Structure formats: C-alpha cells, structure tokens
Amino acid sequence: MENIIEVKNVSFSYGQNQVLNDVSLTIKKGEFIGVIGPNGSGKSTLMNLIIGKLKASRGQIYIFGESIDKLKQKHLIGYVPQRSFSFNLSFPATVFEVVMMGLYASIGLFKKPGAIHREKVHDALKIVDMYEHKDTLIGNLSGGQMQRVFIARSIVSDPQILILDEPTVGIDARSEKNLFDLLEKLNKAGITIIMVTHDIMAITEKVSRIICLSGGKVNEHCTAIDLLEAGASDLYGYPVKLEKHEHGGEKL
Numbered sequence: 661m662e663n664i665i666e667v668k669n670v671s672f673s674y675g676q677n678q679v680l681n682d683v684s685l686t687i688k689k690g691e692f693i694g695v696i697g698p699n700g701s702g703k704s705t706l707m708n709l710i711i712g713k714l715k716a717s718r719g720q721i722y723i724f725g726e727s728i729d730k731l732k733q734k735h736l737i738g739y740v741p742q743r744s745f746s747f748n749l750s751f752p753a754t755v756f757e758v759v760m761m762g763l764y765a766s767i768g769l770f771k772k773p774g775a776i777h778r779e780k781v782h783d784a785l786k787i788v789d790m791y792e793h794k795d796t797l798i799g800n801l802s803g804g805q806m807q808r809v810f811i812a813r814s815i816v817s818d819p820q821i822l823i824l825d826e827p828t829v830g831i832d833a834r835s836e837k838n839l840f841d842l843l844e845k846l847n848k849a850g851i852t853i854i855m856v857t858h859d860i861m862a863i864t865e866k867v868s869r870i871i872c873l874s875g876g877k878v879n880e881h882c883t884a885i886d887l888l889e890a891g892a893s894d895l896y897g898y899p900v901k902l903e904k905h906e907h908g909g910e911k912l
C-alpha cells in the first residue's frame with residue numbers, strides 16, 4: 661500500500677517547550693488511525709504539523725510524497741478541529757452556509773458559488789445525514805449534529821485524508837456511535853482517517869492502528885495498559901500510572 665503521510669524525524673517546540681522530539685511515522689492509504697496520549701502530549705500539535713498549519717522545527721513531513729510546504733492541493737486534506745475552537749456558534753450561519761465554507765479555497769472567498777458547488781454541499785450533507793437540516797442555524801444544533809456538519813464541511817472538497825481532533829467530545833453515546841459509523845463509511849469509501857481521541861474503548865474496535873504519543877515520542881505498539889492510562893489521566897486530569905496488582909488486574 662502507498663504511503664500517504666510520512667513524518668520523518670520531526671521535532672517541534674513552542675518557545676522553550678519541546679512538544680515533539682524526533683517523531684517518525686508513516687500512514688498508508690486507506691488506514692483508519694487512532695491517535696491517543698495523555699493531555700498535552702502533542703496530539704493536536706502533530707495534527708497541525710500534518711495539515712501544514714505549523715512548521716516543524718526539525719524534520720520533514722510528506723503528504724502524497726510531496727513536502728507539506730510545497731503541497732498545492734491542500735484541499736486533499738480535510739480537517740475537523742476540536743469543536744470548542746472551531747466555530748463561533750453565535751455567528752448566524754445556516755448549516756448549508758457552513759458546509760459551503762469548505763469550498764471557499766477552490767471557489768475564492770468573494771466569488772459566488774455556482775450550481776455545481778451547491779450540489780456538492782447537498783451531497784456532503786446527505787452523506788452525513790444532515791440534509792434536512794440544511795437551513796437550520798448552526799447554533800441551534802445538538803453537539804452530535806454540529807459535529808456531522810463540520811465533517812460535511814471538511815469532506816465537501818473531496819479530501820483523501822480526513823483528520824479529526826477529538827470529534828466525540830461533548831456528544832452523547834448514541835451520537836458518538838453514529839459518528840463512528842459515519843467515519844467507518846467514509847473510510848470504506850477510500851478516505852484515510854486519522855482521529856485524535858480519548859475514547860479508548862471505541863477506537864480499539866474501530867481503528868486499524870493506534871498511535872500513542874507520550875513524552876514527545878510516538879509509540880506504535882501501545883498496550884492495553886497504555887490505552888487505559890491515557891484514558892485514566894484524562895479522567896483525573898493528571899498523569900495516572902497503572903501498575904499490575906499482585907493478584908492480577910490493574911489498579912490506579
């Protein structure tokens with residue numbers, strides 16, 4: 661299978677704070693990757709490097725074999741940021757208008773969208789099952805519905821890679837299941853998916869591979885303990901180490 665993303669010896673610092681230290685990984689076309697790790701381990705930073713929003717202090721990132729700095733077809737990477745940062749919900753935009761924003765890069769901000777663009781928006785809304793809400797104001801949707809709209813906005817430009825940063829935060833269990841089913845459908849349709857999540861139980865079932873970030877490094881061979889630790893740390897808000905209990909099982 662073709663390598664669609666290659667991260668080679670990447671380091672990144674915010675000022676004096678080194679977040680990633682010589683990270684290397686490859687992702688193949690068609691994979692469904694779960695990215696986990698304790699709070700602050702650099703998951704969002706890594707995603708921002710992959711989409712080209714941040715620049716590595718050292719190392720290289722290749723997308724479709726092309727250096728991310730030189731990649732012209734940025735629309736081939738869809739990105740759904742953490743919901744809390746992604747949108748001003750009091751902005752009076754309809755679902756249709758929000759999804760149309762995903763096409764601005766290709767139609768130009770001040771040009772009028774044509775019938776073909778409207779059709780693309782309709783198609784994306786049908787895929788995420790939100791077509792009947794197309795005229796609803798975005799601020800009036802539930803968390804799960806909003807997340808589907810943001811996914812529609814990121815797939816409307818026909819990306820080959822879809823990156824989602826904690827898409828299940830703040831949505832109920834039923835919406836979460838629907839969301840994972842949708843991601844599975846998109847993955848089966850050929851989109852390579854990378855999802856940052858704390859939802860350990862869900863990802864072990866759905867994803868084809870898990871990448872663990874901790875201590876500035878990547879560890880592709882996470883054990884169940886790593887996964888539980890990451891989840892426990894998020895639950896408690898500070899790093900939690902699990903140790904084997906002498907009678908078997910794990911204790912916090």
Ligand SMILES: Nc1ncnc2c1ncn2[C@@H]1O[C@H](COP(=O)(O)OP(=O)(O)OP(=O)(O)O)[C@@H](O)[C@H]1O
Nearest residue numbers: 674675677679697698699700701702703704705706
């Ligand atoms: N814009 C920024 N400026 C300075 N430091 C930052 C910035 N963004 C993140 N950091 C710091 O970099 C580290 C990694 O942050 P990042 O958001 O990538 O981690 P994360 O694994 O995604 O965390 P979380 O699970 O909490 O979302 C943290 O120590 C964070 O405080």
